Amino acid sequence: MNYRKLIKIATILTFVGFNISCSTKYGLVNRKDGSYNLNIINSTKDTEPIVIGVIYEYTTKEILPGAFVKADKSPRIMNDKAGKYVFNISPGKHSFEGFCVGYKSTYTKPILIKKGHTVKIDFYLKQYNTKLVESPIRK
Structure with missing residues (x-):
């Protein structure tokens, strides 16, 4: 093997190792009322952290438009x-x-967030077993 090939292989391995170490994947965390998938991506930049994700229905894995996310006691954020x-x-x-x-709330465990983090949390919400009651008021 020549010297140039060794340098290319070493560069690729270094790049792959660096990218793997820049992301912490916690995977799917099952809770009683649903689950969430957590992945924290580290940036070398000193930027303010952001939280991104998608909210799905637990069983069908279909997107739930009109769902909300809330951080701590902050106002809720509606998904698109x-x-x-x-x-x-x-x-x-x-x-x-x-x-x-119509769905049970799912909560994460406390997550330590630092500058430069992009926190990806995908929620999987379970439906309530009880059916919504129709209003007795008629038109």
């Missing part, structure tokens, strides 16, 4: 028609809640 949400957050330890009408 594609089920996606994105918002800035201050560094620190935060818990998140994914919820939607």
Whole structure:
């Protein structure tokens, strides 16, 4: 093997190793009332952290438009028609809640968020077993 090939292989391995170390994948965390998938991407830049993700129905894995995410006690953030949400957050330890009408809320464990982090949380919400009651008021 010549010297140039060795340098190319070493460069590729270094690049791959660096990219793998820049992301922490926690995977799917199952909770009683649903689950969430957590992935924290580290940046070398000193930027404010952001939280992104999608809210899905637990069983069908279909997107739930009109669902919400809440960080700690902050106002809720509504997802868009594609089920996606994105918002800035201050560094620190935060818990998140994914919820939607007719579905059980799913909570994360506290997550330590630092500057430069992009925190991806996909929520999977379970439907309530009880059916919504139709209003007795008629037109």
